[in-house]
Amino acid sequence: MRELSTxxxxxxxxxxxxxxVMAFGITDTIVAGRHSQDSLAAxxxxxAVFISVYVALMGVLQALLPVWSEQRGAGRDADIGASVRQxxxxxxxxxxxxxxxxxLPGTILRATEVPPALRGEVRAYLAILxxxxxxxxxxxxxxxxNQALGWPQLVTWLQVGALGIKIPLSIWFTFGGAGLPAQGVAGCAWAxxxxxxxxxxxxxxxLRRPALYAPLRLWQRLEAPDRAQLARFLRLGLPAGLAILVEVTSFTLMALFIARQGSLASAAHQIASNLAAVLYMVPLSLAIATSARVSFWRGSGDERRAVVVAWQGFGLAALAGCGLAATxxxxxxxxxxxxxxSxxxxALASALLVWxxxxHVADALQTLCIFVLRSWHVTLAPLLVYGVLLWGVGLAGGHALAYRGLAGIAPLQSPAAFWGASAAALALVALLFTALLALVMRLRLRQA
Structure with a gap:
């Protein structure tokens, strides 16, 4: 019970x-939507392009969480500082x-057939970001x-405070005022x-606060690149980053493929994707907390307690996922x-929200599983599953259903084709990840 509370x-x-942080995106979506339908589409x-790039690169760094949590559990605080510098x-x-x-997003915009009328605004937006x-x-x-160390509040305080800056800046830069001309969607990027x-x-x-971070010895001279340590980071982080790239692009590329259906479809899809991303924050938070605790106990040498924490996190993710989906x-x-x-x-966005x-139910389960699998340094198998199902079934299947027809179904020419195919693919991912996580934990318990 104590672990569940933690x-x-x-x-x-x-x-x-x-x-x-998600409120940043909600703010931009609402502000752009109030500015114009074209701004919302842009x-x-x-x-979609920025998130694909950012989250894939972020995944490489986020994969270091179990490394630092294990070092914390083993009591090797000074090693954490050297690892951070690397x-x-x-x-x-x-x-x-x-x-x-x-x-240089031109190749992406052309390959996904983004309407030429929108490309200028999109390029300006991405150049700022x-x-x-x-x-x-x-x-x-x-x-x-800080999440690896069990101090997430030091991150949250800053993120919540930043929201107070983001909201007024997005409104001001987008609509103009006080001598500043209206900049449209580029204003959201400047904010x-x-x-x-x-x-x-x-x-x-x-990080300069000595009371908290002094044992880590962070502020030492930057060492030369440690090939062995960087190779270890990449063995864990590169598959994790690529997996997140596949996961996110299977989600964000929908926006680019849907763009050819016009501003109405893009605007409705933006609302649906924004809400999906907001809901995702709940299982993501549970996954981060669970994986940090699992890695801590693994570093301490207690595999059995790590398994107990993993299953507790899985139960919480399932419960939260079903509750939010119903709401x-x-x-x-x-x-x-x-x-x-409008x-x-x-009307179109409401129909998409059913999908x-x-x-979200499938997303909640698979998110918890893949983060905890990284705690046991299992990253390659999830990458392969993502590639086959999320790209092969979700994105490619949605594209076929929308524009070519599939299994006797005429082309739908609707964003619903992508959301339906993606939901089906993610459900299969959740089933496979749950089975894989159960297998990995069973094997580790036997070894222990």
Missing amino acids: VLRHALTVLAGQLA LSIGS ALYLWLVACVLGMAVLL AFGLPPAMLFRLYSTL TLVVNYALAGFGLVM LFVTREQIAGLYTD AEVV VAAY
């Missing part, structure tokens, strides 16, 4: 911060790669470190850039109406 406290703290496409080399490479993609990527990735390192630098700056200030299904029309005053967009509810 996981819940950690998860709720992480959730508060994650919801604050935001849908631009954010992680800065990963941060540097990630920033270079990410900025290159965001500054490219320069906000380095501080965002630096803050991700700060977040992962995000300012917030990212503020978060990174405050995070660095927090969304019942209130879908009212929620869609909060985003826009009756057409509300989002089904999608």
Whole structure:
């Protein structure tokens, strides 16, 4: 019972911060929707590209959580500081790669057949966010470190505070005022850039607090790259990052493929995807808290307690997933109406939210499983499952159902084709991950 309470406290703290971050996206969606339907469509496409890049690179850094949690459980605090300094080399490479993609998105936009009329706004949006990527990735390192140490509140305070900056800046930059001309969807990007630098700056200030971080010996001279340690990071982080890339692109590429259906479809999809992302924060928070605790006990040498914590987290994720999906299904029309005053967009978005509810139940279970599997350093098998099912069944199946027809069904020409196929694919992923997690834990208990 004590472990369950620890996981819940950690998860709720992480959730508060994650919801604050998601409120950034909700703010931009509402602001862009009130500005114009085209602005909302451009935001849908631009954010899909940015999130694909950011989350894939973030996954490499987030995968270091079990490494630092194990070191914490084993009482090797000084090793954590050296490990964090080595992680800065990963941060540097990630920033270079990410900025290159965001500054040169033309190939992606052409390949996904984004309407030419929207490409200019999308390019401007991504160019601004490219320069906000380095501080965002630096803050991700700060977040992962504190979550591994069991101090998520030090992240949450900053994220909640940043929301107070983001909301007024997005409104001001988008609509203009006080001598600043209206910038449309680019204004949302400028607001995000300012917030990212503020978060990174405050995070660095927090790391200077000696009472908390002195045992880690963080502020030592930066060592030369340690090939052995960086190779270990990559063995864990690269498959994890690629898995997240497959997972996220199976979600975000829908926006680019749906864009050819017009601004109405893109706007409705943006609402659906935004709500799916908000709901995802609950299982994500539970997964982070559970995996941190599982890794801590593994570092302490107590495999049996690690397994108990893993199953407790799984039960919480299942319960929360079903409850949130039911709530969304019942209130879908009212929620869609909060985003826009267009009756057409509300009607289409409400229909899509039925699929989002089904999608979320499977998403909750698979998210918990894949994070806990990383605690046992299992990363390659989930990557293969994601590639086959999320890309092969979800994204490709949705594309076929929408534009070519499938199994005797005429082309739907609707975002619902993508959401239905993705929900089915994610359900299969959840079943396979649950079976894999049970197998891994059974084997580890036997070895112990």
